[in-house]
Structures are given as structure tokens and as C-alpha cells.
Amino acid sequence: MFTATHEVEKAHDDGIWCVAWAKGANLVVTGSVDETIKCWNGDTGDLVRTLKGHCLGVNAVDADATGRRLLSTSLDHSMILWNLDTGEQVTRIQTNPVETWGAQLAPEGDIIAAGSQTGDVNLWSVETGGKIQVLKTSGDFSMAIAYSPNGKYVACGSKAGAIDIFDVEMGKLIHSLHGHSMAIRTLAFSPDSAQLYSGSDDHRVQVYDVQHGETIATFSGHGSWVLSVASHGDGTHVASGSADRTIKLWDVRARQCVDTLTHHTDQVWGLAFNAKSNQLVSVSEDKSVRWYKAVV
């Protein structure tokens, strides 16, 4: 169970689309349609820094395993790698339109996985800014991508509702899952990389066994699109945020909803846990960032 602790009401000028908890720097990083990225003190919620560099809305932020590097992508179809300690741009990669969607950083911070209009997933080298590998998907546009914490897998979820899991090293598709009937908006791996969580426009959250490609659980309860999922550090819980304005916490083993948070007044676009998973942060179209802490 989580309880709300504090919030920043007008954190951005407009809806907030994405959030990441950069663990090393202990920063909560938020990206908004107002074109800015803001870094907040993970504990106090004080604004630490505002990052400017995109000329359109920021639709994804993702930190590497160290929590000192941050990838941001925008509707301006550029990807920027930031040094979180200094707030400087490390690299900026300009791509073709629609080639940055759902971009995710490898845990090592060296590779970026991002979808493309053809549906294939491109792997970009951070160093050179060039494409190094193409993962051929089952065809449709990838709305959501996830890099596994062990760096071994990339999962992508399509507009049509299919999920493909790739073994990155082998560059090979290992599972194609068809549990959802509508667009996949969000994907996340469990900390041990053994499970994959997905959220879809069909209002459901699903849990898969990565190795065997089987569905472990299906959670219905949201009343609208599921826009974000975040995996809890204990490997048995997953949080989901929805266009129905609620956040739900699911117990994967018990296969049930254990908590519902209803503080936001518009759709919940993003969720992130801190390193210990005893804190949760959420961002919403209502322009606010909200912090919650675990209560036992």
C-alpha cells in the first residue's frame, strides 16, 4: 500500500508525459509537452534543474543503471543524452520523423533502442549516433519499448497489440505474444528480467514469463487505456497508471489489485519507483508530480 506524501501542483506549464527516477543522482526527471525536462530532488521534490533542448514535447525520459545519464526523446524527433550531474547535453541524435518513439536506454547507457515507422526496432550507438542493429518485428509500429535490466532483452509492443521479445546479443526474436487486442502503450521488465509487464489500450495489464513466453496473469480494473507500468523492486508487484486517472498496484502472485491511488485529476502518463521501491512518483496530464511512500 502506498500513501501520498507530497506533490508539485504546477510542475510544468502543460501536461507531463514521462517520468524516470534516476537512481544514482536520486533525481526524479519529468518531461512535458511544454518542451522542457525538469529534475526534482527525489526526496524533497524541490526543483533542481530545468533542461532545455527540445523544440517539441518530451515524450520519453530514461536513465541508465548508474542514474547519472539520461536519455530524452521528443516529438521533434531528436534524442538527447544528458549528464544529470551537470545538466549538459552529452550527445544529440537527430532522427527521421517517428524514429524516436518510446526510446529506451540500455542499462549500460551505451545503446538506445527505439521504434520506427516500419515497425522495426533500431538500436542506436550513443557514441557514434548511428544505427548499429535492426530488430525485425512482426510488422506494426512499436508504441512501447523496454530494455531488460540485465541488458539481454528488448521487448516492443505494437499498435496492433502484439508484443515481441528479442534476444539482443543474438539479434533474434524469441517470443511473439498476442495477449492484447489493442495498442500497447507501455512495457517494463521485472528487476530480475524474468517477467515482462505490459499495459494496453484494451484497459488491461498483463504479466509474461520472459523465458517461456507465457502469460502469467491478466489484470483488468482500469476503466481506460493503461498508459504506464512500473515494476516494483520486489519482483512481485507492478504499478500501472491509466487514462482513467488512477494508479493501481497489483500483486502478481496473488493476481489481484492491492491498492488504487486516485489523486490525479487527469490521465496518468508516467510512474517510477525509487531504488528501494519504497517510494513511487507519478506524473499526469494535470501538470502535477506526486510522491507516494510505502506503508506496510
Next chain:
Amino acid sequence: MADTIIELPLQGSDNVLEIDCSQLPEQSNELCDILIQEEAPLKFYLQLAVEYYRQHQADEAISMLKMGLANVKVPDPIEKVPLINCLAAIYLQKARRARHNPLQVAAVGSATTAADDAAASERDQYLELATALFNEADRIDSQQPLTWLGKGTLYWLRRQSDLALDQFRGALEQDPHNIAAKFGVARIQFHSKKYREALASYQELLRYRPAHVPDPRLGIGLCFYKLGMIKEAKHAFERAIQVNPQELSARVLLAIMYFNEFKTQLVKSGQPNTPILEIGMDYLKSAVTLNQRHPVVSDLLADYFFTRQDPANSLAFACSGIINADTPAIEAESHYQAARNYHRLEDYERAFDHYQRAVKLNATHHLARFGLGQVLLHRQKLPEALALFEQFVEMHPTCIEAWNMLGAIHARLPSHQAQALQAFDRVLQLVATDSANEALANDPGLFIDMGKTYEQTNLAQALKAYEKAIALYSQHPPDTESTSRVPVELYNNVGALHHALHNYDTAATFYEKAQPSSTAEKTPMAYTVMYNLARLREYQRRPGEAQELYRQIMAAHPAYLDAYLRLGVIAQESGQAPNAEGWYLDAQDIDGQAVLPQVLTGLLQVDRKQLRPARHTLERVLKDCDRHELYSLVAIGNIYLKTARNEPQKELRIKLYQRAIEFFDTVLGRDSKNLYAAQGVGIALAERGAYSDAGVIFNHVREACGDALPMVTLNLGHVAMEQGLYRNAIYLYETCLRKASQFTPSNRVFQQVFSKELFMSLSRAHYVMGKTDKNPQSMRHALTQAQKASALDPTDLATLYDIALIEQTFAQLVSEKSADFRSTSDVRKAIAHLEHSKRLFEFLVKQPSAPAANGTSTGAKPGPFAALPYDKKLTEQRVNFSESLLSKLKKHLEEQQKLETARESTIEATRRKREEDRLRRQAEEVEREQAQAEERRLVEEERQRLQEKVRQEMQELSQTAAADSDDDAKRKSKGKKKSRPRNREHVGNEDEDGFASGGDNDHHDDDAAGGEAIPKRKRTAKPRLRRRKVLQEGGDLVSGGGLEDEGDDEQSATNGEEHTPRKKYKSKAFVESDDDSS
């Protein structure tokens, strides 16, 4: 009687003719003939007539008496008097029985009143005959007590008790021991409620005739009873039975007394006292063995069987009671018994008749009156029922049930809400104030009634009433097992009300309470509750649980159609169209005639853009099932709208819109308040360009439905756009967006289906307004909204095109701004957007004509629009324009930087100048102060020396001081001066450059560039023209549905007004119908 033998002396002999009365001939004529032949004296006629009468052959008796009176010649007519009296008495009897014609009972039903009238006139006829006879007897001998008795009875029957009393008293004066007269007097006293006098009369009778039949003890008992001396009354009746074991009335009366006692105790203490009931039953049983056909016995038995829920027996006894009743009160009771049985059997027709008869026979039969009111209410005769109960509460102002009924009736009458509330208030007041009502007030049924009434009008109030009922049920001590359990229906109702009031969690707890604890005892009701719970789970967004419940229901009741349909709707909502179709087909297999499965199939097809099959499906519903099925009619209307929208040929298009309107009109003819149909008409009008008419309709719909149809607000926004009311449109779109994000069940689907279109529409409105006002800030708003649309559907090319166009236009507006009203960072931003916009346009140019991303997608993008939602050539021109604009902006940037440097140095100079001024002023100040001090010092010195010159000196000094301060003010006013904008012409030149480069490829839409080319004077002279142009340019933006293709727009530049704007108006009927169908 069998041994009665009448010996008739034969004329001229000693022989007698023995007439065996047990074998009287059926026709009295034979005997008459003999009597006439033998010239028998009158008394034989009388004797034989009495015998006939005893054997229930009253008609023969009458003819016997008539023969005697006609044929026998007597010396003194006084001998005739007994015969006349006898005949009159028989007529009286007949008059009394006139009501009890069994045929009449059987005919109860339609011809009731006719039968009643016939009976009444028959009765009057007999009474007239009797009256004539008594008058004749009076003429012969006015002092005949027998006649007086008869007349007394006659008046009694005519309900003229005073006259009757006179007659009986007259008879008593003649003969103080005339028992019959005494009885008559006693009876009249009793009936005129003079119980003490009646008691004395009966007691006197008892003294004369302790063994008289009927037993005066009965009268004594009744008087005691009426005087409240229950014990004495009982004793009197018991004694009557002792004296005459065959005594029936006493047993019946005792039975009634015990029954009443039982009821009173039950109401008072709530405890049934069974021994008392049993004593009563014993008396009743013994009465039955004596005479089954006694009317009061019949009534009691009818009552008994009624309580035992045995309507067949109860009705049989009630009918027997009606046939055998000898007083109106008893007959009324019998009718009442019959009525309540029919009432319970829901035969309201018959119940109504019997209640009505009961009330007619006994105006004070309150239960019958109450029942009559209930039946009136049930037959929707509200004014009659209202009148009845209003009268009722006037007579019984504390009758809770009557007030409750009154409330129920008011609640059903239009605009009687206040009276209904008043009545229910009165109920609650009575409950609260009068402890005697406590037993009644503890009847949960009352509150259930109240709740049912409020359900129509006020859910919260209904809920309160039901909750009170539940509380009352729960109050009952647990040992009375039949009443302590709250009925599941009640829990279900409360759950449903909470459900309707959106208190989902509370509703769930009540539904769960309504579920039986073990699965074994599942009644049909249990499945209804399960179904409700499943529906609730859907509202609670727990579709998994809902599906599980529906499956359980299906397992137990494979023909539970609604369960299939809901499973289908859930599947459809989560995007599993084939699955949904499967459920609907299953439902159709179960019941091919059911409308809903077919309608849902049709709506699903609409959802899947299979418009033609959808129309066929829905038309089949209209043809085979129900010609006026509203869902199908609305849906077909909407299908025509959609088809029309995609029809390129103008004439055909207009025809299709007409067809759509016809369908909506049919719906409105059936249901004038159908918002979906009204909205459909609005859409068809808007599509045909009748925007103000459409606006009127949409506004009506919006007023009528509040937030229930967010779609209509969107449509209103579209209309406002078409009318050029951009600010209004923005306001409407934003309202709509706010409503959509509020996420109530009714707009849940709306949010999902129309969010993107809303963002696109809002974006377009800001864009058009920004262009009109030349306001880059509006362009920024437009860009934000377009991005939001893009975030929902990132591969949508139409949205990408819009973003590029907005960015380019933003850059253009910034470049057109006078340098004083923008900053370097504005220009830099414009350049960034322009570069991105160029990249987007280049990307869009490269798209294949039938893009794979659109074609193979899930059906989110419709097939018919496989073509690109924008014009490639035009996009190329956009790319070129970007280039020219970019070089222009880069120049601007340089200039802007120079300008800003200059401006900064100007500001710096000004600042410096101001600083110098300030310092100079300070110095002057110091100087002046020093001067003044010096002067003061001089004055001081002068004052000491030249005392008388002081005043003059002072005046002079003050004049100098005033002059000084004027100087000061002048110096201060020498402030800052605004620098004039320096390069208007320069900007103009720049523009002409821009236009020249843009103008080559841009004969069509390149609005702003072209706009600038028009000399300023002309532009201001023709604002109207300009607005129209802008409006068309609005079509420039590819809107969410990707419907406006630019190609068309371009053509329209040459074709003039040919172009029909093709905004995408949508009706929510499809989307929402499943919610309503449930």
C-alpha cells in the same frame, strides 16, 4: 312437517279429505280447485299457503292466498285480514330476498349495475304490493296488531325506522306481550345505537320467553358487546348455546369475538395468542357443522381461507355468503371477501366490481373502500383513486396506510410532487408522534411502498425509505424467523439504487448481501442479483469479475440472453470484435426473434466500419422484428450520414443526407425527446452547410442532456468554427475536453474514441485564429494540442502534417512580426520549428501513396482512407517555402541580434544619462541647501541688527525660494523618450522578397505570403473577403479524421464555392448505445 296432515271436511258428508303436506302437488291449482269445489273456509287456504311457504314454494303460497281472497265469500271481511297479512308478509320476504338472486351473483362482472338496478326495482315492486295489502288490511280493521307488525316490518325494510317503531309500539299498546313487536322495538333500538334501551327490551323479552327462538340472549349479548362489556356478552352467547345447542348465531358471534380479540392482541403486543384463536376456530367449526350456508359463517370461512392463501375455497364461501346474506352489511362483507381474493389473484376487473358492491352496500366498510382505492390506483385511474383516498383520510386522518397511498398517487401524478412529499411527511409524522401507530409504523412494507414511489422521482429519497425498511426488518427479534430476514429483493433494490447513484462500492455490498450464502439454494432471484452485480463490476471497471459472473449465470441458465450480450459488449469494448460477434451470434441462436442481439450485431459492424452489412442487419431488425426499433433507426440514420460524407458526387450526397434525416425524423416522431436522432438531424444540416440551424439543434440537445452527450459539445464547436466564431469554438472544445477527462461512465467511451479528434479540432481552431490575428502565441497553442493528438497516435500522418504546418506558420508569423515585438530567442525558436517542420514535410513527401502503416493497422485507421491524407505536390511546395522562409529568418536573426545590441546600447545610454542626471540633481540639491543655509545665516545676522526691516527682507526671500522650486520641476520633467520603430519599410522589403520566392510555387494557399502582397488599404477594405478566405484555409489543416484532403481544397480555389466543407461530425449514438441498452 312430514307428519302434518290437513283434514278438509268434504261438503255434504262426514268424510274428510286428508291432505298430506309432505306430498303437496307441485302446482297449487289442483288444490285450489278442490277447495273451491268444496267451498272450503278461508283458513284452509291460509293453512295450505303457509305449508307451501314453509316448503320454500312462496309463489304457490301466493297464488293459494290470492285464490282464497278472490273466491271465498265471507260475511265479515275481517276474516280476510290474516290472509292479507300473510300475503303481505310473503311479499316482504320476497322484497328482502330480491337482492339475493344467485343468477345475479354469477353475472357479477360487466353487467353489475344493470343487475343491481333490476334487483332494486324488483324489491320496490314487492314492497309496493305489500304496502297495498297492508293498506287494505287497515281499511278492514285499523286496530289489527298483526297488520301493525307487518307495517312495522315494511317500514323497517324501507329503512324508515321511526315509522317502524311507531307501528311496533302501537302493536305493543294493543298487546303488551306481543313478542314480535317487542323484538321489533328492540331491534330498532339496537340499530339506532340505543344499546341500553335495546338491552332492557331484550332482557324483558327474556323474562317473558326464556326459550324463545330467536333467543333474546343473542340481542342481550350484542348489546353488551356494543356497550363494551365483553365478558357479559360472551356469557350471554354461551348461555344461548347451553339453552339451545342448535344455536348457530351465538357460535358465530362468539367466533367473531374471539377472532377480534386475537387480532387486537396481535397488533398491540406483536405476539400471536394462539389459544384465543383456537377457541374462535372451535366455535366457527361447530357453526359450520350446524349450517354451512349461513352467510356470516361463509364470510368467516372466506376470511379464514383467505389468510390460508386458499383462494378457491375462500371465493366459494364468499359467493355462498353473497347468495345467503340477509342484511346489506353481511352481503357487503361477502363481497369484500370475494374482492380481496380477486385482488390477490390480480383479477383487478372482478376485484373492482366486488369492492364497489361492498362499498355500495356498506358505505362504512373501510377495508373495502381502501381496496377499491388500491384497484383504482392499479388501473391508473388516478383522479378517482385520489378522490377516494382524500375522502378516506378525511374520515381517518391518522390512517398511515391511507396517507401512504395518497402519497403514492400524488407521486404518480404530474406536478404533484409537493403533495406526495406532504403525504409521506404526514406518514412519518404519524409514525413519530403516535405511539398507537408504532405497530403500523414498524411495518417495513409501508416503507417499501414509499421507496417504490420515490424510485420514479427521487432516488435518494427512495433509498432512505428502503434503508428504513431494512432497519425495521433487522429490528425484529431473531426468533420470529419468518419476518426477521430482510427480503433479498429489498437488498437488491437498495443495491440498484446505489448503483444508479454511482455509489458503486456501497451498491456492491448490498448486492452481495442479496446473494444467498450457499450455492445450493439459488433461486431465480439470485441470478437477477448476480446479473446486477456483474453490471456493477463493469461500472467498477472490473470486467474480469463481471465476465466470470456472466459465465456462472449462463452455466445455470443457458438461455439468459442478457449475459451473452454483456459478454459481447465487454469483448467489443476491449477491442475483441470477433469475440464480441461470437457472443451476439450465440444470443441470436438462443432467440432468433430477440431484437437486441441483432441490433448489437449491427452496431458492432458499424464499429468495424462494415457499413453496408451493418445497414442490412439493422434493416432486417426493422423488417422482421419491430418497424419502429429506435436503436436501429438511429443507427441507420448515422450510417447514411457516414456514407454521405464519403460520397464525392454532390447530388447523391445530398440525397444521402436527406435519407439520414428521414430516419432521424421517424425516430423523433416516435420519441420526440430522442437526443441521438436530434443530433443526427443537426449533423446532416451542418454537413449541408446550414450551420446556424444545426447550431440551434445542437444547443437544444446540449441543454436537454447536460453532460450525458459530450459529443454534442464537440459538434457545436465545429459549427462555431464554420461560422468563424473561433474563440467560441475553442471554448466549446475545451469544455468538451474537460468533460471527457472527468471520466464518468457516460463519457468513458467518448474519451477513448474522440480524444484525438478533440485535440485536433482544438489545434485547428487555435491555428485559424492565430492566422487571422497574426498571433504566434495562438500558433503555440495549436502546436501543443496537435502534439497531444500525435502522442495518442504517433504514426498518424495527418497529425504530423498538421504539426509541420503549424510550425511553419508559427515561423512565418514570427518573421512577419515587427522587430520590436519579438526577441532573438523568438526568432531562434522559429528557426528550430521551421527546421523541424521542413524535415517533417520532407518525410511526408517521401511517404508511399498507400502507406503500410495505415493499411495494415488494426482497423483503428479505416480502410477507405488508404490514400494519403494530404497532397504531395502541395507538401513539396511547403518544403520549398520552408527553405525560403528559413533564409529570411536567418537574416532576421542577424538583424534582430544587431537590433537588440543596438537596443541594449540605447538602453545602456539612457541608463547612463539617467544616472548622470541623478548625480547632477544631487549636486544641485547640495548646492542649494548650502545656499539656503548661507542665506539663513545671513538673515540671522541681519535680524539682530535691523529689526524693523525684517518683514520686508523675509518677503523677498520667500519669493526667491518659490522661483527656485519651479526650476526644479522643469529639470525633473526632462525624462526618457521612447525610440520609434525604425524599420517598418525594411520589414516590408523583406516580405516582398519572401513572397517572390514563395510566390513562384504558391498560387493557392500561401495565404500569409500572398496576404502580405495585397496592399494594406485593400486588405482593410475587405475584411469579409478575407475572413472567408481564412475559413477555407482552415481546411488546410488535415483534421483528426483525415477527412479534409488538400487536393480538394486546391481545386476549390478554381471551382469557387463548389467545395463542401467536410468536417467530421460524429454521433455518439453508436458509442453509447450499449450503455443504454442495458
